[in-house]
Amino acid sequence: SAVISQKPSRDICQRGTSLTIQCQVDSQVTMMFWYRQQPGQSLTLIATANQGSEATYESGFVIDKFPISRPNLTFSTLTVSNMSPEDSSIYLCSVEPTGGMADTQYFGPGTRLTVL
């Protein structure tokens, strides 16, 4: 498995601003993923981030709204841009460990975002 941390753990933001969420892993991983969990809902994949390449976005998510960086094998950021109250969600990162069972994702604790 992998130990994953996220910063911030929670935040309250004003509409129209942006927030960058950090995801740090204690080991090198090939794949990192970003999910959104809207209140009372299940998880929806936003994008997949490989180190050294552009993120791959799922249908309904665009780079202008959710830019992602993946500068190395242990770190990624997700920015939620020009926020509105509809962006209030829990944002989770997950990893698929390199060299392990490349079929299991491990999740961070999540970032709880409230947009006013």
Added chain:
Amino acid sequence: AQSVTQLDSQVPVFEEAPVELRCNYSSSVSVYLFWYVQYPNQGLQLLLKYLSGSTLVKGINGFEAEFNKSQTSFHLRKPSVHISDTAEYFCAVSSFSGGYNKLIFGAGTRLAVHP
């Protein structure tokens, strides 16, 4: 397209009673199946997974699940629940697409264990 259906949005149960959380999936190809648990205000923790081999899979905290290919089901069971099992449980299916394994989650089942 693959999908996951969790048949119960909420399951109330008394402490020490058995519980089954139901999950059905649809897929035209071989899949990996997972159960994750989310305790209040926390991230997701892997409970168990089915990749291949024995259809009965044992996980953490006394949970087990049985893969039934003919019924396309992967129901989660525990013979005797504790108050601490109160949480949201998510069933997920994984398939290899576009160079990576993509997880698709069910809507979740909220397990409420009462004393």
